[in-house]
Amino acid sequence: MTRRILIHVAAVALMAACATSGTSRELVEARATFARANASGAPAEAPASMAEAARLLQAAERANASDARSMRERQLAYLATRQAQIAIAEANARVAKKDAELARAALARRANEALTAAEASKAEATSEGERRAEIERELAETRTKLAEKGQALDQQTQQLRDRETALQAELAALRGERERVVHERDAALAQVKEFAKIQEEKRGLVITMPAEVLFRVDEATLLPPARAKLEEVAAALQKLGPGQTFMIEGHTDSRGTAEYNVRLSKARANAVREFLISRGVEPGKIIASGRGEAEPVAENTNPEGRANNRRVEIIVTPPAVSVK
């Protein structure tokens, strides 16, 4: 609509320009201002005002055509100029309003974004805070458990220490006991050592007495002095404690036949056994055996050696340690 009016106005203006009478300065100004308004954003942003300006300019051109530079032409041209200026001003105002709206929309968007981000980070902080609280709870629980375990371990340690102390005391007591026993045994055997050889061997405690001390040559009857000595042996054996087993072994030198020696040594061992039983040794705990010449302790080639071989051994075995 505006473009059509413009063309029409331009046509009228052209006609007026061809007229010989001239144009008022007001009309010249009106045309210029209208052109300026048309070239700006006014047709798009303020169409109504532009249409009114075109109408006024058109009227001014008609007035100019009919009566150049008349009062009517100049009045209408003045009004047209003002109207065109109004259109320009309105267009400016609208453009500025749009810019302000865009800016405010951007602000609102950013404010919204900031709010969303703030809410998100707050939520994150909250959930993080919750996670932290959860972890701290677990930590506290674990600490409590550890403390309890620690206490239990302390108790255990204390108990073990107490047991150790008790065991040490027991050990000391047992050692003392053993020493006492050994001491007693030594004391008991001290007397026997006067006439017998006493030796701790792998097979047990071995009390060795020469055959001459106990028996006449070739005989298996205990000599009276031998009885006295064997009494002491019996007493000592008693002191060694209960549960001991005794092995009596008779030995000879190599003179004579092996059979004869076995018979003799066996008879002698039995004699000793019977005597010890009569002195209180349990029969079930004492065995006699004749070894003959089979186990010499010295060379039979000289008198000394042979004398050493002629012997009776009493082997004392302590009671077997039964594992309960």
Added chain:
Amino acid sequence: MRRAMWLGCLLAGACATVRVPTGELAESRAQVRVAEQAGAAGDADAALYLMRARQQIDDAQVLIAHDRYGDARRTLERAGMDAKLATALARAASARADARDAQRQVDELKARVR
């Protein structure tokens, strides 16, 4: 003489030059008030046209006093348009200031975020 003219006008139908332009005077005064309320005094361009409008209203009143109603009417018509232009310019200035303000806020926010 005037009364005769007035009667004649009634009959002829062309009464413009005879009628006292009280309506037009009120109208242009109203337009000036609108311009004042729009803040025309605060903008340089608007204030110029506001002043012109007021001046022309004063001129019109002188013309009315001298019974030159036709001239007065035309003067008042121009004054009205001047006042309307002052209003439009004042509103445009206000809108531009508002846009500048909004843009400043955006720039400030951009600067802060960075």
